Amino acid sequence: MFLKIFLIVAVFLGIMILGMGINVFFRKKRFPDGSISKNKDMRQKGITCAKHDEMHSCGLGGGCCGNAEPIEK
Numbered sequence: 001m002f003l004k005i006f007l008i009v010a011v012f013l014g015i016m017i018l019g020m021g022i023n024v025f026f027r028k029k030r031f032p033d034g035s036i037s038k039n040k041d042m043r044q045k046g047i048t049c050a051k052h053d054e055m056h057s058c059g060l061g062g063g064c065c066g067n068a069e070p071i072e073k
Helices: 002-026 040-044 050-058
Strands: none
Touching: none
């Protein structure tokens, strides 16, 4: 009984993983860039990373992943 259920679950999981793999490897559209500093849509909405916010609040003039912005004093 255990072996029968185990095989059914293993086949089901295999089909699910194969389906996700096909979607990932054969889709035409590219994945959106998750890095805040490189994603222009996030920058247009004013979303910044925690490093940028921390450096800006301390007045150090740093930015996300090295994108420095001058701080006006």
